[in-house]
Structures are given as C-alpha cells and as structure tokens.
Amino acid sequence: MISRADVEHAARLARLGLTDDEIDRMQGQLRRILEAIGQLQAVDTSSVGPTAQVIALENVMRPDEARPGLTREAALANVPLREGDHVRVPVVLEEGR
Amino acid sequence: MNELPLADRTLSEVGELLRRREVSSRDLVEACLVRIRRDGERLNTFLALGEDRALAAADDADRALAAGDGDGRPLLGIPYVLKDVFVTRGLDDAGLPDGGLPSTAGSRILEGYLSPYASDAEARLTAAGAVLLGKTNCDEFAMGSSNENSAYGPVRNPWDETMVPGGSSGGSAAAVAGGQAFFGTGTDTGGSIRQPASLSGIVGMKPTYGRISRYGMIAFASSLDQCGPLGRSVRDVALVLRALAGHDPRDSTSVDEPVPDYAAALSGEVRGMRLGVPREYFVAGMEPGVETAVRAAIGILEGLGAEIVEVSLPSTDAGLATYYIIAPAEASANLARYDGVKYGYSAGEDDLLENYLRTRGAGFGPEVKRRIMLGTYALSAGYYDAYYVKAQQVRTLIKAEFDRVLADVDALLAPTSPSVAFKIGAKTEDPMLMYLNDACTLPVNIAGLPGISVPCGLSEGLPVGLQVIGRAFDEATILRVADAYERVAGLSDLRPPTAHD
Numbered sequence: 001m002i003s004r005a006d007v008e009h010a011a012r013l014a015r016l017g018l019t020d021d022e023i024d025r026m027q028g029q030l031r032r033i034l035e036a037i038g039q040l041q042a043v044d045t046s047s048v049g050p051t052a053q054v055i056a057l058e059n060v061m062r063p064d065e066a067r068p069g070l071t072r073e074a075a076l077a078n079v080p081l082r083e084g085d086h087v088r089v090p091v092v093l094e095e096g097r
Numbered sequence: 098m099n100e101l102p103l104a105d106r107t108l109s110e111v112g113e114l115l116r117r118r119e120v121s122s123r124d125l126v127e128a129c130l131v132r133i134r135r136d137g138e139r140l141n142t143f144l145a146l147g148e149d150r151a152l153a154a155a156d157d158a159d160r161a162l163a164a165g166d167g168d169g170r171p172l173l174g175i176p177y178v179l180k181d182v183f184v185t186r187g188l189d190d191a192g193l194p195d196g197g198l199p200s201t202a203g204s205r206i207l208e209g210y211l212s213p214y215a216s217d218a219e220a221r222l223t224a225a226g227a228v229l230l231g232k233t234n235c236d237e238f239a240m241g242s243s244n245e246n247s248a249y250g251p252v253r254n255p256w257d258e259t260m261v262p263g264g265s266s267g268g269s270a271a272a273v274a275g276g277q278a279f280f281g282t283g284t285d286t287g288g289s290i291r292q293p294a295s296l297s298g299i300v301g302m303k304p305t306y307g308r309i310s311r312y313g314m315i316a317f318a319s320s321l322d323q324c325g326p327l328g329r330s331v332r333d334v335a336l337v338l339r340a341l342a343g344h345d346p347r348d349s350t351s352v353d354e355p356v357p358d359y360a361a362a363l364s365g366e367v368r369g370m371r372l373g374v375p376r377e378y379f380v381a382g383m384e385p386g387v388e389t390a391v392r393a394a395i396g397i398l399e400g401l402g403a404e405i406v407e408v409s410l411p412s413t414d415a416g417l418a419t420y421y422i423i424a425p426a427e428a429s430a431n432l433a434r435y436d437g438v439k440y441g442y443s444a445g446e447d448d449l450l451e452n453y454l455r456t457r458g459a460g461f462g463p464e465v466k467r468r469i470m471l472g473t474y475a476l477s478a479g480y481y482d483a484y485y486v487k488a489q490q491v492r493t494l495i496k497a498e499f500d501r502v503l504a505d506v507d508a509l510l511a512p513t514s515p516s517v518a519f520k521i522g523a524k525t526e527d528p529m530l531m532y533l534n535d536a537c538t539l540p541v542n543i544a545g546l547p548g549i550s551v552p553c554g555l556s557e558g559l560p561v562g563l564q565v566i567g568r569a570f571d572e573a574t575i576l577r578v579a580d581a582y583e584r585v586a587g588l589s590d591l592r593p594p595t596a597h598d
Contacts, residue, residue: 006474014429014473015436015450016466017458026470029528033471036529037418040487043494050489053320053350054496054545054569055307060349073192074213078440089438090449 002030104128104276105596108175108333111279115174116167122155122174122228125279129176129230132276136595140253142272144181145198146231151176154228161226171336171360173226178278180269181232182239183218183324184313187211198229202315203237203247203265206435206442206460216313217345218282218324225340230278233268237462238432239284239317241265242292242534243524246464251521254297255593256559260518263293263534266327270297273327275595280328280337284314286321287420288514288538291550294327295513295562298552298591300334300579301327303538305569306545307352309338310345318427319350321420321542330589331551331580335359338572354570362573363580368402372578373506377413378537383515386556391512394553394563398510398582408502408509412494416540419495421532422475422488423543428465429472435460467528496544503546503568508575512537513550513562537564547572551579552588560591 007027011018018026072085081088103111103120114120130148137143158174167173179185187197188211201207219229236246244252244267252267254260255275262271266283270293273281283290285303294301302325309324316322326337339360344353374395379388399405437443437456444455461469475484502509514534524531541548546569550562563582567575583589 002474007470010470010474010477013477014469015433015453015457016461016469017454018466019458022463022466026467029467030471030474032529033421033467033532034474037421037484040415040418040422040491041483043412043415043487043491045487045490045494048490048493048497050486051493051496052489053306055350055352057307057350057352062346070213071190071192074188074190075192077188077192077213078210080437080440080443080445087438090447090452092449 002027002034101590101592102276102596102598104132105592107330108279108328108336109330112171112175115162118162122158122162123152125174126151126155126176126228126230129277131598136255136275137277139258140255140271140275141234141250142252142268142275142277143231144201144203144234144249144268147198147229150196151228151230158226158228170226172222172340174228175279176228176230177222178230178233178269178272178281179219180235180266180281180283182235182284182315183216183282184212184214184315185219185232186213186215188213198232200232200315202239203235203249204461204465205248208442210441214313217310217347218314218341221340233272233281235268236265237465238315238428239265239286239289240428240464240468242288242531244268245521245525246462248462253521254518255595256298256518259520260559261296261521263296263514263518265289267293269327270294270299270301273329274299274593280326280333283325283327285323285325285542286318286424287542288535290325290327291538291548291562291564292514292534294550296518296560298560298593299327299329300331300549300551301325302334302338302549302572303541303547304338304342304572305547307350308547308570308572309341310348310351312345312347316431318424319431320427321424331576331583332360332363334549335363335576357573359573359576362577364577365581365584367398367578367581370403370578371406371506372398372403373406373408373502373509375408375410375413375502375509375511377410378511380515380536382533383512384517384556387512387515387517387561390554390556390561391563394582394586395510397585398578401581401585406506408506410498410502410540412491412498413540415491416495416543417532417536419488419491419543420539421471422484423492425468425472426475426485427472429469429476432465432469492543495540499544499546508578509566511564511566513564517556517559517561541566545569547575549575549579551583552591553586554588
C-alpha cells in the first residue's frame with residue numbers, strides 16, 4: 001500500500017514539485033493502479049529471464065570519426081539561461097551548503 | 098463512381114489525378130486548407146499550421162510533376178500532417194528562427210520550442226515530395242488514449258464532435274478522417290496509432306519495432322515507441338510506410354532490413370492463408386457492437402478463402418500490467434531531460450533543485466506526472482525486482498506466446514479497441530478505466546510486432562476497427578490481409594459528417 005510518504009519520496013526522486021492537493025490525488029490514483037499492476041505477482045516467471053527489448057540488435061557502433069553537427073548557435077538557441085557560449089546553471093556547490 | 102469531395106478521397110486516387118495533371122498539388126493543399134479553416138479550430142486538430150510553406154512546397158511539386166518527375170514517386174505533391182511528436186527544423190545555423198514550425202509534444206514544457214534539426218520522418222517524407230501542412234495535436238508526450246491529455250485542449254472526433262478521436266495520435270487521426278490532410282504520421286507506444294485510427298474510421302499501422310527510424314521523434318518509452326502512418330485506405334498506408342521505412346544510422350534501434358514494395362503485396366488474395374483469432378482478445382467488457390463488427394469481418398475473410406483458426410495467447414491478461422510498469426519506467430527516465438536548463442520552459446529559480454521542482458511541476462500535465470511518478474516508484478530501491486524485473490520477465494512470456502502462435506498462422510485477427518469513440522470527459526476521472534482502451538493493442542508493442550487497424554463497420558453510428566497482427570518485419574502480410582478485407586467490405590467510402598464542401 002503506497003503511503004503519503006512514499007509518494008513524497010518518489011516525487012523527490014523524480015524532481016517533481018507537487019502541491020499538497022496533487023500528492024493527495026496522486027496517492028489515491030497510484031494506489032489503484034498499483035493494485036491492478038499487482039496481479040503480475042501471480043504470473044509464474046520462475047523459468048524465464050527478462051526481456052529488455054525485442055530486436056536482436058545490441059551494441060550498435062559507428063566509427064569514431066568527426067562529422068558535422070549542430071552549430072554552436074543552433075545548439076544554444078533554446079537555452080533558458082546563457083552566458084557567452086555557455087549554458088548557465090544555478091550554483092550547485094556552495095560554501096556552507 | 099466517385100462522389101466524394103476532393104479533400105476526402107484517398108491519397109492513391111488523388112495521386113493518380115496529380116500524375117494525369119487533372120489536379121495540382123496546390124489544388125490539394127487548398128482543398129485541405131478550406132477544411133482546416135472551416136473545422137480545424139473547432140476540432141482542435143492542429144498545434145501549428147504552415148500555410149505559406151505548404152503552398153510553396155506544392156508549387157515545387159507541381160513543377161516537378163510538370164517536368165514528368167511523378168513516376169515512381171506516389172507521395173509527390175500530397176499534403177500531409179506530422180504528429181507534433183516529430184521535431185521539425187525551426188532554427189537556422191545562426192540559431193535564429195527560420196520560419197519552420199515549433200515542436201511541442203502537446204506539452205507546456207516545450208511550448209514554442211524550435212528544433213535545430215529535422216526528424217527522419219519529416220526528412221524522408223520531404224524527400225518523397227510530400228507537402229507538410231502542419232503539426233497535429235496529441236496527448237502530452239503521447240501519453241493517453243483520448244487526446245484529452247494535450248496541454249492545448251482535446252481534439253474532437255469528426256464523426257461526432259462530442260466524442261474523443263482516440264489517442265494519442267488523435268490530431269492526426271481527426272485530420273485524416275476529416276479531410277484536412279491526405280495522410281498523417283503518428284507514434285504508437287501502446288496503441289496510439291491503431292486506437293485513434295479505429296475510433297476515427299481510418300487505417301493506421303504500427304510497424305515492427307526498428308522498422309522506421311525514431312530520430313527526431315520525441316521519446317516516451319524507448320523499448321516500445323514506433324512511428325507509423327495513418328491514411329484513408331490500406332494502399333495509402335502501404336505507400337507511406339515504404340517512404341518512412343529503412344535503416345537510419347542516427348537511430349541505433351533502427352534495423353537494416355530490406356524495404357519491400359508494400360503496395361505490390363496487395364494482391365487481394367487471402368485464399369489458403371491461416372489467420373488466427375486469439376480468444377483472449379474478445380474480453381469481458383468489450384462492447385457487443387464492436388464484437389459483432391469484428392466477427393463479421395473475420396467471416397468475410399473466411400468467405401474469401403482464408404482458414405480461420407482459434408488460437409490462445411494466455412498471458413494477454415497480464416499485458417496491461419506489464420505495459421503500465423515498463424512504459425512509465427522508461428518514461429520517467431526519458432523525461433528527466435526536461436530540467437529547465439538546456440531547453441524548454443524554465444521556472445527561473447536561483448536554486449537548482451528548486452528550479453527542477455518548479456519547472457517540472459508547472460511544465461508537465463497530470464497524466465505525465467502520474468506516469469513519471471509510477472515509473473519512478475517502480476524503479477526505486479526495494480520495488481525494482483517486484484515491478485520492473487517482473488514485468489520484463491512477463492514480457493518474455495508474452496513475446497514467446499506470439500512467436501509460438503505466429504509460427505502456425507500467417508497473421509492474427511482481433512479488435513483494435515474494446516469500444517467505439519466515447520464522450521469527451523467520460524473516462525478522465527479514472528486512469529485505470531482509460532488504460533483499458535489499449536488492452537488489445539499494447540501486447541503488440543510489448544512483443545515489438547507490426548499491427549494495423551482497418552475500419553470494419555459502425556456500431557452506434559461510430560467506427561469500429563479490425564486489427565491484423567503479424568510477424569516481425571512482415572508488414573506486407575498484414576497489409577495484404579487488411580487490403581483484401583477492405584476491397585470487399587464495401588466501406589471504402591465511409592466518411593464522417595464533415596465530408597462535404
């Protein structure tokens with residue numbers, strides 16, 4: 001049974017800012033969904049491995065060669081906060097934090 | 098024989114008219130624009146419309162047609178729409194808007210986003226000479242079965258404007274059904290092409306996982322997502338599939354398999370084919386009118402000489418739960434990229450964590466938040482084995498059952514959706530009720546197989562879809578079955594009430 005604390009914990013992990021109302025609603029909805037999903041526990045999977053994807057391809061490589069890409073201006077055009085040719089990010093490490 | 102207005106005819110038919118120079122590409126664009134101006138806003142089909150560019154592209158196509166370049170290019174001059182999950186280039190090399198359309202995925206978090214590059218789907222269709230009209234409305238990040246999860250409002254079904262068109266490719270489905278475009282692209286993660294095609298009375302196909310490049314297709318659940326066409330006939334869909342399919346080194350999941358001439362596979366012949374009917378797909382809760390229409394369609398194929406055999410896919414019931422672990426888990430990882438730092442909406446907070454929380458809290462809608470939460474929970478410490486690993490194991494079972502059954506039959510016949518279109522608002526309060534819409538389509542994504550929905554009649558005045566499911570990379574067979582049915586079903590002129598000038 002998913003608790004309010006579980007919901008708050010998952011929201012923190014997902015970096016989702018939820019209002020109190022949203023957390024209440026989410027708890028009820030997730031509880032119902034998880035109950036329905038819980039039926040999977042009844043399926044016998046003791047003799048099968050997991051399938052992550054269904055095609056035979058794995059580790060597709062290409063030669064490590066330089067090739068044309070986006071221009072700097074095109075790559076930076078959507079950045080919300082820019083400083084010169086850099087993406088500006090709020091301070092992560094601060095004295096005393 | 099053809100009484101239908103130009104805008105409501107099939108791509109194949111208007112393509113013939115184009116090559117015979119009886120109509121121009123500009124005529125076709127204008128016929129679509131008349132419909133878009135009349136119905137587009139009310140049905141809410143478009144998120145971005147590129148009229149001037151479309152007319153210019155149509156004039157280019159007309160010049161190519163006049164020069165005799167139309168042979169072997171069935172899409173040359175044909176107006177179409179892209180689901181707004183495909184990015185279209187909107188910036189030049191100097192990083193300035195170049196007049197291209199924005200790409201939003203139906204989300205506030207990408208409102209006004211201009212991509213610096215074009216999706217492979219757009220690039221291939223442009224190379225084929227098709228004319229892009231605009232970008233269509235969809236459920237936010239393709240998460241939904243009714244198009245009610247778009248941040249830009251629901252799409253209305255041209256058959257009945259109080260009804261949903263299905264989702265998540267609801268805008269493309271409604272545009273194609275309503276004569277606003279001759280074909281469209283969609284994305285299908287659990288049914289998002291086939292289910293809206295079914296509810297809107299058109300043809301929609303999800304090809305095999307890996308058949309079409311996903312480069313520039315905004316990601317939802319990477320082990321399930323696939324691009325595919327929506328059109329007004331099986332032949333139309335076959336022509337568009339051929340243009341979209343093929344290997345792309347920019348998508349590591351795209352498979353280097355030869356692309357056959359799908360339209361050439363449409364022989365109209367199913368005699369001697371073995372077609373399986375999985376009994377688990379006729380589920381409790383299916384509308385009787387849907388079952389009647391689908392069973393009648395199966396009877397027609399039998400009458401054409403196909404051998405119909407009942408088969409069993411016992412793990413079908415577990416499909417929904419498997420899907421609603423795998424898809425949200427992958428979505429929670431994919432959508433981590435919307436962080437308010439690199440592009441898209443940013444709350445502008447000085448503190449990084451606070452900026453993440455507020456950007457994502459304000460930028461995502463309720464269904465996207467629900468799936469991110471569900472996925473994050475299923476992947477979190479202590480639950481990972483019970484949910485995620487378990488779902489991946491059940492996936493092995495579901496795939497093995499399909500492989501076993503499809504070793505014995507050429508294709509499977511099933512309903513596409515357990516219901517016809519439903520009222521806007523009817524299922525929005527109950528996520529589980531909404532999720533059940535995809536019970537018949539999502540197992541096909543879990544197994545990575547191709548599936549197509551073709552109209553098979555009306556129930557309560559609304560379209561029903563027959564689903565044909567095939568072996569991996571054998572799109573040709575399911576197209577052939579669907580086309581053979583379509584030829585004799587007498588539904589080719591089935592159009593919604595919007596089909597008049």
